[in-house]
Amino acid sequence: MKTSRFIAWGWIFILGLGLLLSMILDLQNGKIPMLEGQLAPGSAEAVLGTDHLGRNLALGLLSGIPALIRLVIPSLVLSLALSLISALILARNIRPKLPVLSFILLLFLLSMLGYALSWIRIFPLPLIALALGLGLLLLWLPLPGYRLRLPLPYLIQILMLAVLSIPGLLLLFSINPSSYGTLIALIGGTSWVATAQFSQRKMENYFNSTEFQNAHILGLPWHRILTVHLLPKLFILLTPQLAWLVSGFIVLEGSLGYLGIGLPAEHWGWGQMLRLGLQHPDLWWTWLFPGLCIAATTSSIFVVLKGKPGS
Secondary structure, X not given: OHHHHHXXXXXXXXXXXXXXXXXXXXXXXXXXXXXXOOOOOOOOOOOOOEOOOOEEHHHHHHHHHHHHHHHHHHHHHXXXXXXXXXXXXXXXXXXXXXXXXXXXXXXXXXXXXXXXXXXXXXXXXXXXXXXXXXHHHHHHOOOOOOEEEOOHHHHHHHHHHHHHHOOHHHHHHHHOOOOHHHHHHHHHHOOOHHHHHHHHHHHHHHHOOHHHHHHHHOOOOHHHHHHHHHHHHHHHHOHHHHHHHHHHHHHHHHHHHHHOOOOOOOXXXXXXXXXXXXXXXXXXXXXXXXXXXXXXXXXXXXXXXXXXXXX
């Protein structure tokens, strides 16, 4: 076990060095200026050889590291944020009372957003973020009039059922996003339900424990209870879930690159290299090394986060 963890941390350290080197060589953000080498196609003069176009394979692998991080990390943050917020609302049965006028303005705002989306082919992520921000502002404004209790737990349960009923890959294939923001919103917005259900059960256990009762009696503020007592323990329990999420995102990025759909045009990752390498099976190094990178990264995440397949 110690040997496997040492190898996993070693591979992650190599990835960190590769990320630093790719930034020095300006291989991030879809820019691959040094891939077009002067070597012959299939040449073995480079460190890891060249592909069928004479491009340096080692530099191609380096350029895939920032592309992978650019997609995986924001998707993970979005998925965790949605999971924890939903779990807290469900565990505490939070149903705020808000003015009816805020609901009317919010429905009008959402209807205008739907009308705008019907005329735009792709999902404009900044427009959606602006609408959600204005909607939350309208809900919390102290407007006059009758106040209505918002059934947030019921709405979240409906949303969870809707997300579970729509396959994420089918949604990606049907929309075929052309920007990183849209792709991150789709991946993170369709992968949070399982983590939310697990977090809800753990939060309910904590809120029924004597530790929470004692903290509540002592008058500790809610933000201190959440950040100091609940979330650190919850993240320890979430390590297997995090391992599955990160590994799933890595495999998804490689699968989309291999299929050639669902990724922005400037994205260059290990999946694209694997697809191009398998088109020339005689150049075995062009498909072997990208596949090994995907497998090694996924396995290292499992070992480091103490997550095991099937656990």
